[in-house]
Amino acid sequence: MSDLIDDEFDAPGPGSNAPEYTVSEISGAVKKTLEGAFGRIRVRGEVGRVFKARSGHLYFDIKDDRSVLASVSWKGQLEALAVIPEEGMEVVASGRLTTFGSQSKYQLNVDQVEPAGAGALMAMLEKRKKQLEAEGLFAAERKRPLPFLPEVIGVVTSPSGAVIRDILHRLRDRFPRKVLVWPVAVQGRDCAPQVAAAIEGFNRLSPGGALPRPDVLIVARGGGSIEDLWGFNEEIVARAAAASQIPLISAVGHETDTTLIDYVSDRRAPTPTAAAEIAVPVRLDLLAHVEGQGARASAALARGMSRRGERLRDLGRALPRAEALLATARQRLDHTSHRLPAALRSGVQARRPRLVRFAALLRPALLTDRADRARERLDARAARLDPALTRTTERARARFDRSASMVKPAPVQREIARQKDRLGGLVRRFGNAAAAQEARRRTKLSAIDRMLQSLNYEETLKRGFAVVRGDGHIVTTRAAAEQAQALELQFHDGRVKLGGAPRKSAARDTKPDQGSLF
Structure with missing residues (x-):
């Protein structure tokens, strides 16, 4: 340490034999010394406090019965960890010892974590x-x-192992079905995320889509040690299996191997081959069962038909003959059908005068007058609406202005301004409502006018028809035309007057098949 200080720092100032260092210089020297002396190390201990920051970095302690070592794994290092540290776990952590100068602490930067034994x-x-189990994921209900x-079976397993071949061979023997295989790693660091993603991926398939959605899932792997099967003990796999909407069969390891996915799955199979046997029934057994049930159903149907036939014949002997039952109804039908044409003709003749009377009242001129009066009232009200609204607005604004001039405090002025804005909004709404109502009435009036045009008999005259008037009245029968003194024909482009038709006399000799012009 003294050699390093002598090389890197200046001599002490006058009046003192001890050198002066900045805090950063001391922190840097300690960091170099600590990292140079230890480098990469392995530490065994129990995981204490675990904290994951919002940034994604994981902070935790490694402790024994006397000391605590602060440790950290950065966000990028967490993805490479085979085991995520959990509180209470005994681990062997590998990494580099470094310092955190901002708090005068040293810590272990961990990039590899291994459990300390089985x-x-x-x-x-x-x-x-x-x-x-406390969350209820193992509950039987x-x-x-x-x-x-x-119809379709989804299999989550390794595509190159013997497991998938055993499953396909067993399905082919029992009942061939469509099989979708989602290839995953079945051990190692990538096992857990890939298996969870496969289960979620099968559940995201849409029923009836281009890739069919499986009706049942099988998660399978051969036997192995606890370390080999550890991927199926990860929490992410257990939760993905519990959240699956597709029924799931767990077939991980041999019969004595147990993993967390076995507890949350809907059915556990002791081996992958047993999973295939659970997924489908035996086709030949089903065929034999169906044939046996078909024979029983045929025999039961024959016996039932025989008994009901006998019962029907017994009841038929007590019933009267069909001709006797239908004779009265047939005679009533014949009588009614004979009277029906005359009744229809008399009904039409009885309603024709009423129809003519109502048709005479429905004159185009009447509808035109009513439409004109309605249009005039609408125009008059529309013309009066804008001045009325304007006068009402001006009177209200004048009242508000007088009230505003009498009250000076700022809050009241703000209230007056707010009321003015509200009044302006109401005026705009009244104007919009009036315009909308006027538009609706004009639309309705236009519809009435179009209906009037469609009912106008003059439109019918343009298609080749004519109106016959006798002595100023409309003539609809031959007898009325023969009684009229003067006849008039109205076409779509004008009227033509004709002389009166000669009256028929009893002594006049006319042929029966000859008549007047009409």
Whole structure:
């Protein structure tokens, strides 16, 4: 230390034998000495306080029964850690010893964390298990039933291992189904995030999409040590399996191996091959069962038909003949159908005078007069509306101005200004409402005018029809035309007067098939 100081710092000032250092110089010298003396080290101990900052950095303590070592893993280093430190875990942490000069502290920058033996892993596993069980993720009532015969089966496993071959071979033997394989790493640092992403990815598939959504999922892996299977004990995997909306079968390890995903899954299989057997039934057994049920159903149907046939024949003997039951109704129908044409003609003749009377009242001139009067009233009211609103606004504004001149305090003036603004808004709203109402009435008037034009008989005359008038009245029958003294024809472009038709006499000899002009 003294050699370093002699080389890097100036000689002491006059009047003192001890050299003077700045705080930063002391901090830098300590940092160089500490990092040079230790470099990269491995520390074994129990994880104490754990704190993750909003920046993403993880701060934690490593302690034994006498001392505590402050440790930190930066955000970029956390992604490379195989094990995330948790409070109470015994670990072996590797990293570089450095200082934090701002607080005169030294700390271990950790870039690798390993559990300190199988005992630490089991303790951490037990802790996670109790936490998830307390949250209710192991509850039996939240387990979903497996579909009896899934159309598509999703498998989360390694694509190159023997597990996927065993599953496909077993499915082919029992009941061939469509299989979607999501390849993942089944051990190591990438195992847990990839398995969780695969479960979430299958759940995000849309039913009926281009890639079918599985009806059941199988998460499978062969046997191994606790370290090999540790990825399926990670909390992210357990929570992804618990959140899956697709029923999930866990088939991790051999029959004696147990991981956290086994507790949260909907069904646990002792082996991957057993998972395939759980997922689908045996096709030949189903066919035999269906054939047996079909034979039973056919026999039951035949017996039921026979019994009901006998019962029907017994009841049929007690019923009267069908001809006797229908004779009265058939005769009533014939009588009614014979009277129906005459009734229809008499009904039409009885309603025709009423129709003619109402048609005579519906004159175009009447509708035109009513439309003109309505238009005049609308124009008059529209012309009176703007001056009335203007006078009302001016009187209200004058009242407010008089009130404002009498009251001087600032709050009252602000209230007056607010009321003025409100009054102005009301005036604008009244004006808009009046304009909208006028527009609606004009639209309604235009619709009435269009209806009037469509009902005007003169439009019908343009299509080749004519109106016959006799002695100033409309003639609709031949008898009325023969009785008229003078006839007049109205076309769409004018009227033509004709002489009166000669009266028919009893002695006049006319052919039956000859008549007048009309």
